[in-house]
Structures are given as structure tokens and as C-alpha cells.
Amino acid sequence: MPSFTLLAGKEHRGEQMLIRCAVYKGGQKFADIDAGDIHLYVDQPDCFVWVALFEPDAAALDQMRREFNLHPLAIEDARKGLQRAKFEDYGESLFTVAHIIEDVEGELRVGEVDIFAGRNYVLSVRSRSEKGFQEVRTRSEAEPHLLRHGSGYVLYALLDAVVDRYFPILDSLESELEVVEERIFANTSPRANIEALYAIKQKLLTLKHAVAPLLDAMSNLTGTRVPVICVGLQEYFRDISDHLQRLNQMIETARETVSTAISVNLSMITLQESETMKRLAAYAALVAVPTLIAGIYGMNFDDMPELRWKYGYVVTLGFMVVIDAYLFYRFRRTKWL
Amino acid sequence: MPSFTLLAGKEHRGEQMLIRCAVYKGGQKFADIDAGDIHLYVDQPDCFVWVALFEPDAAALDQMRREFNLHPLAIEDARKGLQRAKFEDYGESLFTVAHIIEDVEGELRVGEVDIFAGRNYVLSVRSRSEKGFQEVRTRSEAEPHLLRHGSGYVLYALLDAVVDRYFPILDSLESELEVVEERIFANTSPRANIEALYAIKQKLLTLKHAVAPLLDAMSNLTGTRVPVICVGLQEYFRDISDHLQRLNQMIETARETVSTAISVNLSMITLQESETMKRLAAYAALVAVPTLIAGIYGMNFDDMPELRWKYGYVVTLGFMVVIDAYLFYRFRRTKWL
Amino acid sequence: MPSFTLLAGKEHRGEQMLIRCAVYKGGQKFADIDAGDIHLYVDQPDCFVWVALFEPDAAALDQMRREFNLHPLAIEDARKGLQRAKFEDYGESLFTVAHIIEDVEGELRVGEVDIFAGRNYVLSVRSRSEKGFQEVRTRSEAEPHLLRHGSGYVLYALLDAVVDRYFPILDSLESELEVVEERIFANTSPRANIEALYAIKQKLLTLKHAVAPLLDAMSNLTGTRVPVICVGLQEYFRDISDHLQRLNQMIETARETVSTAISVNLSMITLQESETMKRLAAYAALVAVPTLIAGIYGMNFDDMPELRWKYGYVVTLGFMVVIDAYLFYRFRRTKWL
Amino acid sequence: MPSFTLLAGKEHRGEQMLIRCAVYKGGQKFADIDAGDIHLYVDQPDCFVWVALFEPDAAALDQMRREFNLHPLAIEDARKGLQRAKFEDYGESLFTVAHIIEDVEGELRVGEVDIFAGRNYVLSVRSRSEKGFQEVRTRSEAEPHLLRHGSGYVLYALLDAVVDRYFPILDSLESELEVVEERIFANTSPRANIEALYAIKQKLLTLKHAVAPLLDAMSNLTGTRVPVICVGLQEYFRDISDHLQRLNQMIETARETVSTAISVNLSMITLQESETMKRLAAYAALVAVPTLIAGIYGMNFDDMPELRWKYGYVVTLGFMVVIDAYLFYRFRRTKWL
């Protein structure tokens, strides 16, 4: 890999802002080039430059702006980050923002890839994400008949990779949801269930906000009037759009399921409270009735024949046991105990 | 039935990937042919080939791709399965995905049929579904005046069969729902009701995701600018669209009913809790009041005339019974007992 | 009324499939004709045939199909019944399905009228409904200046009658709802209220599914490009559309009211539970405190001066009464009792 | 004011059907005329007639129909009343229905004004409303430069007055809502709060059904293709539309607030129930523990040294007090009391 004077700042700090910068001709890699030499290639008619940056600083972005003649507002967005997923057509260049969602120890981390695509260049700027897109480059280089489509195909390949990474995230959310469902109906850990449902709902919103705006954006790339660099690739972008629609539908289903689960969980808690109350009442009866009997024979009337009877005490105790046994049997039968 | 060298793999394992492959001319079956001979017929102007596959492997799909010159992205979808129901126009061929929903021991299993239709061929690929579409072929062959419309009519007949199978599924869900409704108002098995409502809601979502995207897709086949192979069949596809709209409406009604039932069920549980509490309180009163009386006559004052009275004990017991009888009567009248 | 050989089957069973079959010329009745003679009139330029059937069998419908040259798919729909309300344009004929809703002992019964309308004929097929449309015919015959518009006007008159019958149904639902509202706030019969709200919601859904699709259908008859037989009648169909929109709005209001009422009812139940709990607790206190006092004087200490006091017992009883009176006063003041 | 033979019926009953009937020329009042003379002015090119009726009978409406040549369906709507707010273009005349909402002792009464507007006339028919639109006429007559726009301007002025009257109604609903909010969080009168929220919701629905359809209707008067009598006044009608949108937004906000308030109120009730339960339990403990102690010293064992002790009784009483004081302190600290 060549050296990059201008982009070297971060590299010195042990990080790397410039991931790769290469020129492609006729679907095949022509050369790795220096970031400072981009302008030498970007105007050649039969090739395109593919640059990948990772969390570049303002200087690096500014260099890119000059090399590729990018629009200041788009560069500003890329510099600030935390953009909404979107697609913007600046006439000669397209600017696409997509969210990268990664599961970091149970939390969803939202990163971002900003893609600038022009007639003969693609610049991808990745932020707050661990996994890069090197495998997209590798796979693309292995399919020259597709890479021959130029920068539009690279745009497709990058977006396709971003979207494909949403599926395992959503799958794991659906698995979490199934676990909670089972626990709800098994009546275990209601507190944890509520927290889990709340967390899943939040994560689904995160995914939703990655998927929905991108789906809107795709409509610009699949119709009959698409930007010139995407012409002939509509079926590929429609494929991404189809994946996004599937994701969207799965997210909607999961959200509705979570909502239902929350209200069902409340029903279960209320129901269990009701059942607990009955159980408590039954036990209370088992104590209160003998207490009443004991109270009666604790009265101090002079003339209480039972008190004088030799077996009075034993029979009374027995009566207490019998009446409790009967009550117990009755409560069992009505499922209160 | 002829032999199929290329598709024979699965057959050897006791399964059959190729269900049927036949050529039709002027609305009538011309011949069963070998899958390898498709290219001999597919370019003849006055006939069409109708192939039905069941869970084909990658090799079989690849053979089909070559025989019919299908788009790689569509074949990729058919190979992977688990697609969203959809309709895609690839210019000279149409690619339709529809969900097959089967009730397997109370669970809904979602299968899939992928239909490739071109000017003179139809290829259906069925997966994860038990019941095939042989009866569609039989019925179509019995109506040559309709089958004369060609591959468009076969596409219609297959989709019509898929959609017709949704109705009994939905009917049985509606019956389940009615059973639960009755139990809710009869106040029996609240726990089972909650689980059942949750399950019905999930199944409705499954059906919804089969019906709704297909309904969207149909709009491409019923307007004034329809793909060439469907021209003249708009009224038939509109009929499918109409069925789907009816299903959609029934599903929406059922979903809203389930939501209402869940909240009504919560009301009933809360109400019953409230009623139980009253009943408990009434019984508690029946015990507590005599206990108080017994307590009073258990006091040790020197000067308590009642204690010295000969009938004190009996009268006190009688008073307890009378007061409880009165309380019981009052509680009955206010419906607490 | 003439005899009808072909349609006679049902008549023999004591029912009547053919209600009426007449020819109209220049806005006035020309003649009642035999169903088998329809083809003699249907091609005459200056008149139209108006046929009304009630639950015809397949043979009768097939005869109609031949007489009027109707589309098999539309006839199929009429034969099967249970269609979604809809409007279908078959080029030279219009096919309209509308739901007839009748209140049969508190339950809503959904019947159906299927109307085929061509340049010079109208065929109405009514099913599962008690009340016919004879009064529409009578009224139309009394207004020749309107009937002169031809089959389009008859279509209008029939639909107008169907839609007008929705209003009393909805009115009675609104009255039911008001009764329930009052009971909710009067805190009476919560269980019956829940059931009633659920039932009203279901009935509203039934009405909704009669009204909403018909409203959609009307948009085909009120724009600038309407079917030829409806030209010049747009203002009349707009009037139906307006009624449907009013119904739709009333239904939406009622549905939202029911939803609010369900949640308000739950609040009332919970609130009443809470109030009952307080009342119970107050009564419990009225019993528990004297019980404690009695318990204290039931202790067996040798040295309890009160026990020896002559008025100890009476004073203690008095104290119990006083303390309970005080508690009662306090509870009253805080509205617990 | 001239006399009106034909419209005199109601006047005799002490009411007045004809409020005013005047001719305007060049933005200024030309003359008050007799209702029977309308046809003399309505065809003059440079003036317009402005008639205001209040709950006219069928005869009066029929007279108007003939004088202005109005469409029978529109007259029918005006006669029946209880229409949905709407706007209908009958080619040469416009028919507008708007709801008049008046607060009559805390209840919202829905009246109606039906406005027929043609090239040179405006007819307003007001029903079920106390306050008329005389002040609109007065204000309009004071601004001849605006009134010169003709009947379109009168239509604007009337609708503007109707819409302006919605604001104080909505403001008072918002005030009611704020009062309820405060009471909810102050935890007072939960029952009254529920009733109030329910009533506010119903009133908001009433307002909604006045505002929303009128807002839809306005879109016909603000675009580029507006009815000829409204040409040049689009900015005025846009102003009404803007007010309606503001009302609509305020209503939506209020409805959402009511919904939230209902669920928040339920939470508060449940929470208070929970807190009450704790308080009750605390008091129960304060009684139950001394009762247990008293019970223990009420046992009849021969050998209970405390009973023989001189200070046994006093110390026991003291112990009861101490233990209750301790419990009281603990309950206070955990906020149960």
C-alpha cells in the first residue's frame, strides 16, 4: 500500500483513516494509488477510483472534497455524522447515508457509512463501526463482469452488504422475543420480562430508523428515471429494496408482537395477582375459622357444658382439624389452592 | 413419465424434485417431455412449457435458468427461499413469489411457491409445503378454452389456487376466536384465553404477511398497462385481487377483534378480582363479627352479668348465628355473595 | 304477472326466485314480460329491462347470463354470495355488490344484493335478506322524468335504498352505546357493559365492512370519467357517496367512542375496586379495634384493676362504641364509608 | 324591511324564517327587496342578491329553489339538515355545508349553515343555532372594496365567521382539560376526572367532525382551478384553510392528550390503590400485633410467671405501645403511613 502524506495524521496515532484507495479499469483492479493522486485518474474516461475511509478527520475530508469536487453540504454531513439514513442527488454526484448496526454485548451500536458516488469514483466513509467492507471489495474484484458496471455497482455492493448485516441483528431480536414469550406464559420473572420487552422495543426502533429511510431512498434508484451511474442496475437496487421491505415487514411484525406481549403480560400479572389473592384468602380462612372456635370456647360464661365435658378439648381440636380439612378440600376443588 | 438425468439426484433419495414437465399446444397437452428437452419447445411460437418443481437443489435450478434463460437474481431468490410475497417484472419474464400456508397440527407452516412465467413457459418451484398443485393442472387441462390463453392463464390458475387455500385457514382462526370470546364472557380459563388470543394474533400476522404483499403485487396485473403475457386476463387477476382484498379485510377485522378481546379480557379479570375481593370480604365479616363477640365475653371483668346468666352462652351463640344470618342476607342482596 | 317456465323451480317449493321482470320505455313501464323473452327486448334501443331475483339457483343465474350476456366471473360471484362490497366494470356491463344489513332480534344479519347493469338492463340478485326493493320500483315508476335516465338511474335508486337502510341500524347502535355509557358512569352492571361494548364493536365492524368498500366503489361513479350508463347521473351518485361518507364518519366516531368507553370502563372498575377496598378496610377497623380491646381485657394478669372495678365492663363496652363511632365519623369524612 | 308573503308562515308563529334579503351593487347595498322579487335582480349582470334564512320550512326552500334555480339534491340536503360538512360544485352553483357549534350550558350543540352561492347570489340557511350572521353582513357592508368581489367574498366572510367561532369552543375545552390534568396529579376526584375526560373526548370528536370535512372542502377553493366565483379570492380561502388546519392540529393534540390522560389516570388510580393497600396493611399491623400479645396473655396456662407479676399488666400495655410506636416509626420511614 502506498503512503499518504495528507491522510497520515491518524495513522500516526495507531489508527488508520485511509483503508484503501484503488483504481479500477474494465472491471479489474488497475492499481493501488496514493490519495493525493486521485485527480490524476478521476477524469480518465474508462476507469473509476474506489476510496474507503474510516473516521477521517476534517482535513482528510477536505482533501477528498477537493479531489472529487464534492458538495460542501454533503461533506459537512459526513464530517458531523449522526445523520438520518438518506439518499441525495447532487446532480453529478450521489450522496448516500446508511446506518451500520452492530450488536456490542447486547447493546445495539449505530454506526454509519456515507457513500459518495460519481460517474467514475466511489468514496465510502465509515464511522463508529468495527467491521469494515473489505470483503465487499474482495468479492467485487472476484466478479469482473459485474464490477465492469462501474461506480454504480460498487454503490450497490456496499449497500447490499450494509442491509445484509441487518438480518442477523433482527433474527437475534426475534429469538430474544421468543424467550420472553415463553417466560410470560410460564409466569416466570415478570419484572425481567417487562424490562426485556422494553429493551427489544427500543432496539426495534433503532433498526426501524435504519431500514425505513433507506427503503424510501431506494425508490430513487429503482424506477425508470434513475441517476445515470445506476442505469442498468435497477434490478440490483430493486433486490436491496426487496430485502429492506422484508426487514421492514419483519420489524413491524416484531413491534406489534412486543406491544401485544406487553399488554398480555399485564393481563398475566393481574391474573396472577387475582390468583394469589384467592390463595391468600383460602389460607386466611384456614386460620380464621379455628380462631373463631377458640374464641368461643374462650368465653367466660358460667354455664358452658362443653367446657366441663371430659373430651371437650380434644373433640374441639378435632373439630378444628376436620373443618379445616373440609375447607382445604373445597378450596382445592375450586382451584383456589 | 419420461426420465430426467439432470434432475434425478433427489429422486434417488426417495423424493422427487421434478413433479411434471409438459408441453401445451392450443390449450391442450401436447406431450410430457424430458426436462433436458425444454429448449427444443420453448422457442416454438404456438406452444408453452409448464414445469413444476418441488424443493429443487441448486443444480436443478441452474439447469432451469439455462433452459429458460432466467435472471440470476430471481433464481437466487428461488434457491434461498423465505422470500417476501412479491411480483417482479424482468422484462421478458415475470417472477412471482407467494406464500403457501398450511395448518400442521395447530401451527401455521409457511411454505412458498415461486413462479417464473415467460411468453411460452411457466416454471413453478414449491417449497416447505405438503400439498402440490396437481389439481390445478388437471382442472386447467379440462378447460382448453381457458388454457388457450397460454402461460398467463397458468400463472392465474396457480395464484388462484394459492389464495383459495388461505380461506379455510382464516375460517378456522375465526372459529378459534369465537370459542375464546365465549370463554371470556363465561369467565372460564382466563389464562388459556390469554395464550389463545396471543397465538391467534401471531397467526393472523402470518396470514397478513402472505396476503398484503400479494395484494400489492396484483395491482401490476390488473391495470391498463399489464405485462404482455397477462393481457386479456385482467379480469381474472382482478378476481384474485378481489379475493385478497376480502381476506385482507377479514384479517383486519380479526386483528381488531383480538385486540379488543385482549383488553376486554383484562377488564373481565380485573372485574372478577374485584368481585372475588367482595366475596372474600363478606366471608371475612361472617367470621370476624362472631370473633369480636366471643372476644367480648372472653373478657375477665368481675362484674359481667351475662356471664352469670344461665342461658347466657346459648343466647350468645344464637346471637352470633342471627347476626351472621343477617349479614349473609345483606351480602346476598348486594350480590357480594 | 306472467309465468316463468325456466325460473319456476323455486316457486314450486313455495318460494319465489323471480320477483319481477318488466320492460321500461321512456321512463314508464311498458310491460311485465316473461324471463325467457328478455332477449326480445334487451337489444331494442329505446327501452330497458329491469329484473329482480331473490336467491336464484344456478340454473336461473345461468339463464340470466345467457339472456344478458354477462361475464362468467361476475355470475360466479353472484352464485357463491358472501362477496366483499365492490364495483366492477366489465366494459359493457357494471357489476356491483352491496351488503344489506338487517337487525334480526339484536343480531346483525348480513345479506347481499348483486346488481348487474348494462346499457339497457338492470338485474338485481338479492340474498339472505328479508326486505326486498319493491318500494324502489314503485317510487321509480312514480317519477318517469327520473326513470327516463335508464338503467343508470335504477342502479342509483337501488344503491340509494341499500345505503339509506344503514342509517337506522347505526342509529340503534348509537343508542345502545349511550345506554352503556350511562351505566358505566352510574357504576352499574360492569360485566354487562363489557359484553355490550364488545358486541357493539363487532357490529360496527360489520357496518364498516358494508360501508367502506362501497364508498371506494362510488369514486368510480362520481368523477369525470364514469361508465357510459352513469353519465349525467354523477350528482346522484355523489349524493350516495356523501351519505356513505357520513356513515363512515359516524362509524369511526362510534368505534373510537367504544374504545374510549372500554378503557374508561376499566378505569371505573379499578377505581371501584379501590373504593371497595377502602370501605372494607374501614369496616375491618370497626371490628378489629374492639377485638383488640376485648383481647386486652381477656388477659389473665392477676393485677388488672379495671377488671375488679364495678363498672369496668360497661365502661369498656361504652369505650368500644365510642371509639367505633369516632372511627366511623373519620371514615365518613374521608369518604371511605 | 319589506314584507314577504310567501315566507310569512313562520313569522306568524312568532319566529322569522327570512332574516334579510338585499341586493348589492359595486360593493354597496342597493336595496332591501322582497323575497318574491329576487328573480328581478338575479339576472342583472352587475349586482348580487344576498339572502339569509333561519330554519325555513319546505315551502320557503322551494320558493328559493325556483328563484335561484338550485339543484333539487342540494335543496333536499338543506331541508333534511344534519348533513356532513361538505362542499359540492353543481357547475353554476356551489353548495357548502358547515357545522355551527355552540356551547349551551356545557353541552355542545351542533347547528348547521348551508350556503348556496352562484355567480350573483348567496343564500345562507341556518338551523339549530342561536347566533346569526348579521355581524358578517354589517362588517361586509363596511368594507365595500372587499364586498365588490361579489358572492364569492360573501361565501368567504360567512365561512370565516363560522370557523372563527370554533376557536373559543376549543379554547374552553383545552381549559377544561388543564383543570382535569391538575386534578389527576393532585389525586383528587378520580371518578369525576374519568367522566370529564370522556366528555371532553366526545366534544373533541364533535369539533373534529365540523373541522376535518371543511378542511377537505377548502382544498377545492384554494388551488389553481377554483370555481369561477372564487377566482381572485384564493388567498382568502387559504386563510380559512390555514385556520382550519390550526384547529385540526389543536384538536389532534387535545385528543392525544386526553388519551394519555386516561391511561395516566388509570396508572394513578392503580398507584393510589397500591398506596392505600400499604397504608391499610400498616394500620392492620398496628392492631394485629397487640392483639397477638393480648392473646398470649389470655392463655390459661397454670404457670405463666408474668401473670403473677405485680406490674405485668402495665408493662404489657406499655410493651404494646412501644412496639406500635416502633412499627409506626418504621412505616413512616418507608412512606407507608
Place this chain on the structure above:
Amino acid sequence: MPSFTLLAGKEHRGEQMLIRCAVYKGGQKFADIDAGDIHLYVDQPDCFVWVALFEPDAAALDQMRREFNLHPLAIEDARKGLQRAKFEDYGESLFTVAHIIEDVEGELRVGEVDIFAGRNYVLSVRSRSEKGFQEVRTRSEAEPHLLRHGSGYVLYALLDAVVDRYFPILDSLESELEVVEERIFANTSPRANIEALYAIKQKLLTLKHAVAPLLDAMSNLTGTRVPVICVGLQEYFRDISDHLQRLNQMIETARETVSTAISVNLSMITLQESETMKRLAAYAALVAVPTLIAGIYGMNFDDMPELRWKYGYVVTLGFMVVIDAYLFYRFRRTKWL
């Protein structure tokens, strides 16, 4: 700064209605001018006037109306204030209303800025807001290459500043929400949580009503047919639109989160009630069982051997302790205590 005779009224009261009035030429400030001299510059082709007012009185607005020839309806809106955020095209002038939202001691205060923009002037009228837009002027003057775009750019810069100020407001709401979330799951201060959630919901509605109509308005400034003064600035207005969409999405997410939090909070309250009930029941059992035992040995049977036994009392007390210890252990194990 020059003096302003006509606008001087408020200045005398210690306030300042005219913040600034300056002429710009070729992107640079040409001169501060007197408000009365505006008409001298506003017709010069190569410059534009930028006026900023703060809560002007009717006279000042009227002066402006004359200087700039503004539409009376727009001026009327500016005078009344409390408008919906909106954008109105009056042909030669644009009228934009945007809400300014400021956090004043925890309450959101809704101010307003009304911007009139014509070919060569911009007039901003700010009300009920503390912070002005001086820094927008300063920044704009520092970027002459942008200010050269004229009044359209000033409109952009003002709106951009308004919208940017929404972000910190929303951020602080999101922080509040996170605090509440934590407290909900930590089960602390449920009452405060409910109040906080309600307050956040209300504030979100306030923000929503600032953002949503402005977002609608922006669509008029970003398409292909934009007002002439905004031509060439579409990308800038699209940037605002993009920010508004992001805000809108964040608000929707927050609103949904609040709704979920309210229902989750109710679940937690109910759950805690249920847990409290169990704890109470457990403690009740610890008192009730010994009370029963004491009651039994308080009975007055002649023949109760235990009573005569020397260690009867101590053993009984011991038994009470043992049985309570056992119960305590059991309740602990089932997590009731």
C-alpha cells in the same frame, strides 16, 4: 445605528422594536439605514434590505406593509401571532412562520418568527422569544459568497438557525426520558415518573407542532418548481428539510417510547402491588398463626392437660417462634419476603 421616528414608540418604553435594518449589495453590507428609507432601496435592482423586528406594534407593522407592499392577510397573521408554522406564497412575496422553542426553567415556551421575503428584501418579525438572530446576520456577513444569493439565502439562514435550536431541546427531552426509564425499572418514585412522562409527552407534542408543518412547508422550497428567490438554493433548503425529517423521526421515536414507558410503568405498578400483597400476606401469616395458638390455649376447657404442665407456657411460646421461623424460611424461599 440610525434613528427611527416611526418605530420609536417601543424604544421609549425601554424596549426595542427595530433590531436592525440594513442594505446589502453583492453579498456585503452597504449601509445601516433608517426604517423610513426602505423604499429608497427596495426597488434598486442589485441590492436587498434586511430588516429584523422584535414584537412590533400595529403601527410599525403597518409601516412595513407600506414600505414593502406586503399582503394584508400576512400582516394580519404577523400582528396576531400564535400562528401555525407554515409557508405561504403570495406571488411576489413569501410568508413563512416558524416556531421558536425555548426552554424556560423546565417549561417550553413557544415563540414565533414570521419571515417576509421578496426579491430584494427580508423582514423577520420575532415574538415571545428571548434569543434573537443577530448571530445569523454576523455569520452571513462573514460569508459574502453565500450572501450574494440574496434574500433567499437570508431566508435559508434564518430557518436553519430556528431549526438548529430544536435539537438541544429535543436532546434534553431525551435525557429526561432516560432518567425516567431508569427510575421505572429501579421501581422508585412511580408518581413522579407518571407526571414526568406526561410532561415529556406534552413537550414532544409542542415540538412536533413546530417541526411537522415546517417540514411540509419545506417541500415547496426543494422541488423543481420553487419560488424565484429560492432558485439555486434548493440544496440548502433540502438540508433544512433533512434536519427536520431527522427531528421528526426522533420525536416519533420519543413519543412511541413514552407511550411504551407509560404502559410499562403501569405494569410495574401492578406488579409491585402484587408483590406488596404477597409480602403483606406473609407478615399477616406470621401474626395470625401464633394468634390462633394463643386462642386455643385461651379456651376454658376444664380438661386441657397442657395448661397444667409446668413447661406448657414456655413450650407454647417456643412453638410459636419455631412455626414463625419455619414460615419465614418458606416465604423467603418463594421470594414473598
